[in-house]
C-alpha cells in the first residue's frame with residue numbers, strides 16, 4: 001500500500017493523472033466510480049481536462065460501487081443520479097456506459113449477481129476510485145462485512161445514516177436503511193485502487209486502514225492485501241499515522 005499525504009487539489013491531480021494515463025493507454029478502459037464528497041475534486045479536475053484538453057470518456061465503461069435500496073429511480077439522492085450530476089453528464093460518456101447496482105430491482109439477489117457478472121464481462125475494473133466512511137467502510141461494506149464478500153444487499157450502519165443525513169435535509173429517518181453494494185471481494189479484484197480521504201473526521205479510519213490489523217471490523221483494512229492500492233490523504237486525515 002502506498003500512502004501519499006498532500007493537500008486536496010494535489011490529491012485530485014494525482015488521481016486524475018492516473019486516470020488520464022489509463023484512458024490514453026488502454027483501448028476500452030473500465031473505471032470504478034464512487035459517490036461521496038471525497039472524489040468530487042477528482043471529477044472536477046477530469047471535467048476540466050475534458051473541456052480544455054479533450055480528454056475523452058467516449059470509450060470508457062463506468063461501474064459504480066453502491067446504490068441505496070428503496071429510493072425511486074428519479075430521487076436526486078439515488079447514486080445513479082448523483083454520479084450523473086457530479087460527473088457523468090459533464091463529460092462524454094456514451095449512453096448507458098455508466099451503470100450501478102439496481103436498487104429498484106424486485107429481485108435484489110439476482111440484481112447483485114447480475115452486477116458482478118456485468119463487471120466481469122466488461123473485463124474487470126482497471127482503476128477504482130474509493131472514499132472511506134468514518135467507521136472504516138468502503139462502498140457500503142459496513143463493519144462486520146466479509147472480506148471476501150460479493151455484491152449484495154446490506155443494512156446501513158447507524159453512523160453511516162447519520163453521516164449521510166446531510167443529503168436528506170438532515171433527516172436521518174429519510175436515509176434508506178438498505179443498499180446494494182459491491183462486496184470487498186469484488187472491489188479487491190479491481191487492478192488499481194485509489195482511496196481518497198480528507199478531514200480530521202477520517203483520521204481514525206485512515207489510521208486503522210493503514211496501521212491496524214486486518215479485520216472485518218475495519219473493512220478498509222482489506223486494502224493492505226491489495227497488490228496495487230494507493231491511499232491519498234490530506235494532513236488532517238493523516239494526523240493519526
Ligand code: GLP
Pocket residue numbers: 034035036037038039065066130131132133134138139140160164
Ligand atoms: C458513503 C458512500 C461511500 C463513501 C462514503 C464517504 O457511505 N457509500 O462510497 O466512501 O460515503 O463519503 P464522503 O466521501 O462524503 O465522506
